[in-house]
Amino acid sequence: SSGINAEWPLRPGISFFSRAISLGVRLGANLTAGHMIMHIISDFGAQMIASGTVGGGIGAVFCCAALVPITILEMAVAVVQAYVFCMLTTMYMKDAHELH
Numbered sequence: 001s002s003g004i005n006a007e008w009p010l011r012p013g014i015s016f017f018s019r020a021i022s023l024g025v026r027l028g029a030n031l032t033a034g035h036m037i038m039h040i041i042s043d044f045g046a047q048m049i050a051s052g053t054v055g056g057g058i059g060a061v062f063c064c065a066a067l068v069p070i071t072i073l074e075m076a077v078a079v080v081q082a083y084v085f086c087m088l089t090t091m092y093m094k095d096a097h098e099l100h
Contacts, residue, residue, distance in 0.1 A: 019092050023085065030081055039081045041066055 048056040063087030 016092065016096055019088075023088055023092070026084055027081055030077065034070075034077055038070055038074065039065060041070065 019081075041063050045060040048060040048063065049057075
């Protein structure tokens with residue numbers, strides 16, 4: 001056996017570091033996705049207003065109205081993200097404490 005089954009000494013450190021990175025990336029990606037959706041819809045509404053037509057004005061009203069439920073959804077997502085972030089951080093810290 002040439003050490004294929006041997007424990008690599010840096011493995012726990014890399015594991016804990018990658019957990020922190022993945023937690024941050026997941027949180028950032030979820031927040032960015034919601035902001036991008038809101039930005040796209042509001043920009044579309046602004047372009048409709050800028051068109052100066054009656055249809056553009058009506059479409060802009062619908063875009064603004066669509067932002068209300070999306071904002072509520074974003075707030076709910078933020079609460080869930082905070083809960084998941086706290087739970088995973090607690091679990092990761094518990095694992096790190098038990099390892100040492």
